[in-house]
Amino acid sequence: MNEKIFTLPVTEQLSPSISLRQLDELAVVVVSHPKTRAAITLQGAHLLAWQPDGDQPVIWLSNNTPFKAGVAIRGGVPICWPWFGPVNNPAHGFARNVPWQLVAHDEDQENVSLTFKLQDNAETRKLWPHAFSLTAHFKFGTECDIALESQGDYQATAALHSYFQIGNIDKIKVAGLGEHFIDKVAEGIEAHQVGELEFTGRTDRIYTQPAATSLIKDPVLQRTIEVNHQHISDVVAWNPGVELSCSMADMPNDGYKTMVCVETARVTRPLLVTHEHPARLAVKIRSIKNR
Numbered sequence: 001m002n003e004k005i006f007t008l009p010v011t012e013q014l015s016p017s018i019s020l021r022q023l024d025e026l027a028v029v030v031v032s033h034p035k036t037r038a039a040i041t042l043q044g045a046h047l048l049a050w051q052p053d054g055d056q057p058v059i060w061l062s063n064n065t066p067f068k069a070g071v072a073i074r075g076g077v078p079i080c081w082p083w084f085g086p087v088n089n090p091a092h093g094f095a096r097n098v099p100w101q102l103v104a105h106d107e108d109q110e111n112v113s114l115t116f117k118l119q120d121n122a123e124t125r126k127l128w129p130h131a132f133s134l135t136a137h138f139k140f141g142t143e144c145d146i147a148l149e150s151q152g153d154y155q156a157t158a159a160l161h162s163y164f165q166i167g168n169i170d171k172i173k174v175a176g177l178g179e180h181f182i183d184k185v186a187e188g189i190e191a192h193q194v195g196e197l198e199f200t201g202r203t204d205r206i207y208t209q210p211a212a213t214s215l216i217k218d219p220v221l222q223r224t225i226e227v228n229h230q231h232i233s234d235v236v237a238w239n240p241g242v243e244l245s246c247s248m249a250d251m252p253n254d255g256y257k258t259m260v261c262v263e264t265a266r267v268t269r270p271l272l273v274t275h276e277h278p279a280r281l282a283v284k285i286r287s288i289k290n291r
Contacts, residue, residue, distance in 0.1 A: 002039075002048075002049045002051070002057045002061060005021075005023065005028065005030065005039045005048060005049055006030060006032065006037060006039070006049075008021040008022065008023060008028070008030070009021065009022075010030075011027075014029075014105060015105060015107055016107070017031055017032055017033040017107050017112050018030070018031055018105050018107065018112065018114070019032070023041070023067045024066070024067035024068065025067055025068050025069045026041045026042070026043050026067045026068075026069065027041065027042045027043075028040065028041045028042070028048065029041075029042065029102060029114060031112045031114075031140055033107065033111075033112050033140070033141075034053065034109075035052065035053050035109075035110060035111070035141050035142060036050070036051065036052050036053060036111075036112065036140045036141050036142070037049065037050070037051045037053075038050045038051070038112070038138070038140045038144070040114065040116070040138065041067070041073065042099055042100055042101070042102065042116075043069065043070075043073075043096075043097065043098065043099055043100070044072075044073070044078060044079060044095060044096035044097060044098070044100065045079060045095075045100040045116035045118070045136040045138075046073050046076050046077065046078055046079065046096060047059060047076050047077040047138065047144075047146065048061050048073070048075070048076045049061060049076070050140060050144045050285070052141070052142050052143075052287060053142075055223070055287050055289070056165065056221060056223075057165050058144070058164065058165060058225060058285065058287050059075070059076055059077065059162070059163060059164065059165060060075050060076075060163040060164055060165040060166075060258060060259040061073075061074075061075035061076050061163070062074040062075045062250055062251050062252065062255055063252055063255075064249065064250050064251055064252055064255070065250045065251075066250065070097055070098075071097070072090070072092070072096055072097055073096070074248070074250040074251055075163045075259070076163060077146065077160055077161060077162045077163070078092065078096040078161040079093075079095045079096050079136060079148060079158075079160065079161075080092040080093050080095070080096065080157075080158055080159040080160075080161050081093045081095040081096075081134065081148070081150070081156060081158040081159075082094075082095070082128055082130075082132075082150075082154070082156035082157070082158065083156065083157050084157040084158060084159050084265065084266075084267050085157075085267075087157075088127075088128075089127075092159075092161065093158075094124060094127050094128065095118060095134060098118065098123070098124065100116040100117060100118045100136070101116065101117050101118075102114065102115070102116055103115050103116065103117045110141050110142075111139055111140060111141035112139070112140045112141070113137070113138065113139045113140075114137075114138045114140075115135060115136070115137050115138075116135070116136045116138075117133065117134070117135050117136075118133075118134040118135075118136075119132070119133055119134075120132045120133075120152075130152060130153075130154045131152055131153075132150065132151065132152035132154065132273075133150075133151040133152065134148070134149070134150055134151075135148070135149045135151075136148050136149075137149070142286075143284055143285065143286050144284070144285040144286075145282070145283075145284050145285075146160055146282060146283050146284075146285075147230075147280060147281075147282040148160065148280065148281045148282065149278050149279070149280050150271055150273045150278060150279045150280075150281075151273065151275075151278045152273050152275070153273060153274055153275055154273050155270040155271065155272055155273070156266075156270055156271045156273065156279075157265075157266055157267050157270045157271070158265070158266050158271055158281055159236060159263045159264065159265035159266070159267065159281075160263060160264040160265075160281060160282075160283050161236075161261060161263050162227070162261060162262060162263055162264065162283065162285070163259050163260075163261050164216055164225050164227075164259065164260050164261070164262065165221075165258060165259065166216065166218050166220070166221065166258055166259060166260050167218050167219070167220020167221040167258070168220045168257060168258070169199045169239055169256060169257050169258070169259075169260060170199070170257075171218070171219050171220050172198070172199060172216065172217065172218060172260055173196040173197065173198055173216075173217045174196060174197040174214060174215065174216050174217070174237060174260070174262060175196045175197075175214070175215040175217065176210065176211040176212075176213050176214040176215055177193070177196075177197055177205075177207040177210050177211070177214060177235055177237060178193075178207050178208070178209040178210045178211060178235075179192045179193055179194065179209065180192055180207070180208050180209050181193060181205040181206060181207045181208065181237075182205065182206040182208065182268075183204070183205055184204040184205065184206065185202055185203065185204050185205075196217075197237055199239050199260070201241045201242075202239070202240060202241030202243065202244055203237060203238060203239045203241070204236075204237075204238050205236065205237045205238075206234050206235075206236050206265070206267055206268065207234060207235045207236070207237065208233070208234055208268050210229070210232065210234065210235040212228060212229055212230075212232075213226060213227065213228050213229070214226075214227040214229070214235055214262050215227075216260060216262060219290070222289065222290045223287055223288060223289050223290055224287075224288045224290065225262075225285065225286070225287055225288075226285070226286040226287075226288055227262050227264070227283060227284075227285055228283065228284040228285075228286075229264045229282075229283055230264075230280070230281070230282035230283065230284070231266070231279070231280045231281050231282060232264055232265060232266060232281070233265070233266050233267065233268050233269035234265040234266065234267045234268055234269075235262060235263060235264065235265060236261065236262075236263035236265050236267070237260070237261065237262055237263075238260075238261040238263070239256055239259070239260050239261065240255075240256050241256055242254075242256060244256075264281060264282070264283040265281075266281055
């Protein structure tokens with residue numbers, strides 16, 4: 001799917017490295033730069049792809065996901081906001097399902113920067129009765145930086161729900177998650193983990209005392225994905241396992257094998273937003289080749 005995005009016809013060239021294209025029903029901003037490639041849909045300011053020059057794709061995207069207006073995309077980096085999980089409808093909030101505006105872009109020899117904005121309107125207030133301004137900043141180069149800024153007066157839970165491309169889930173280890181977690185597969189019981197996370201089936205955990213950096217160790221693709229979290233209370237680790245993967249129409253039956261989610265999150269301690277103090281949630285991603 002990643003390659004298809006970069007071969008779509010250009011509908012508007014915004015700069016030497018930035019173009020606007022159409023992916024089924026969704027407009028997508030495509031970055032083709034000597035140092036990096038990336039793609040973000042205007043719906044949800046949703047990162048579909050990021051790949052530094054000389055590396056394999058870092059972000060996983062389902063081959064089965066529809067690109068339809070108002071429908072959540074499976075894979076990439078959904079912005080889950082102003083709630084996380086199925087606590088309200090739609091699940092994971094409305095920010096990922098509605099149109100955003102591209103309000104700024106810039107590039108130089110090393111990086112490309114994009115800024116998207118979402119403002120409350122009549123439709124969002126039907127779902128959530130708050131005035132707000134939400135800004136998503138992306139910077140692509142040899143690293144990928146994503147920063148979300150919330151303005152207004154409210155509380156919100158949120159996550160940058162990052163799906164990462166891996167070689168084989170059976171071989172993956174994730175370090176830096178901490179010991180204490182809430183096990184959503186086991187009906188929310190609290191548990192402890194010793195050492196690194198290994199995946200032995202369906203996994204859905206909220207780690208409440210994580211380190212600032214998670215390391216996804218991938219011996220198959222011979223790299224480590226470094227995920228540096230900022231302004232977090234939690235890191236969420238998720239893989240659907242075989243049974244859930246087979247039941248999801250927007251994921252291939254074996255899709256669980258080549259993806260893992262390590263999510264930058266504010267779940268157990270919501271973002272506290274005031275007019276004087278905007279709230280932030282951010283992540284920096286690096287792909288490090290194993291030696």
